[in-house]
Amino acid sequence: MKMILAHRGIIKNNYKENSIESLCEIFKYSSNKFKLGVELDINMSKDNKIFIFHDSEINNIKLHTLTFQEIHNLDKNIFLLTDLLNQFDNKNYILDIEIKKYPENKKKYCNTIINIIKKYNNLQYFFSSFDSEICDIINKINTKKCYKLSHDKNEPGEIVHYLNIDKTTKGVYTLFEKNFTNEYLKNIENIDILITDDMEKLIKYMRDNLL
Secondary structure, X not given: OOEEEEEOOOOOOOOOOOOHHHHHHHHHOOXXXXXXXXXXXXXXXXXXXXXXXXXXXXXXXXXXXXXXXXXXXXXXXXXXXXXXHHHHOOOOOEEEEEEOOOOOOHHHHHHHHHHHHOOOOOOEEEEEEOOHHHHHHHHHHOOOOEEXXXXXXXXXXXXXXXXXXXXXXXXXXXXXXXXXOHHHHXXXXXXXXXXXXXXXXXXXXXXXXXX
């Protein structure tokens, strides 16, 4: 069954990307034809808390050098991964947890992530990362896959930007972003993981054209 995942959540109603509101908005969508879920980004604080946020820094301050409380003081919309997992455990929605490469101690980072995840027995998820070392570590210590991301057609990847789809592609991002045009949709028919900036447009396209 194809997965359709909302990139950094569903950005509507003035929700911020990667916020708990934008990520849990997926619960308002349902399908018996596709597996629905969300893509999100994680980082680790100085005190080893895994939090959800895309960028490496705020106001030129590297977030992995701060405690989580210091990070939360900078932006009240940043929350812990566990806050989200508590919402998604026992739900029939999938999480694509993108592991950002910012922390320096990658083994500690990956082990901290897995020690959190393994507490949730009924969570549906997989990992992804642009960092090959992170993928290798995760794939050695965890049964759920960490897919290699790529944004460059000359760099191998399992989940790639829609401009770089080839015969080996397992997933694609970010369908219906601002520069996206419908000509690229012809390339997604045999791809299992579809990450989109517009959930409603992609579901409608899939129902109208690929069922």
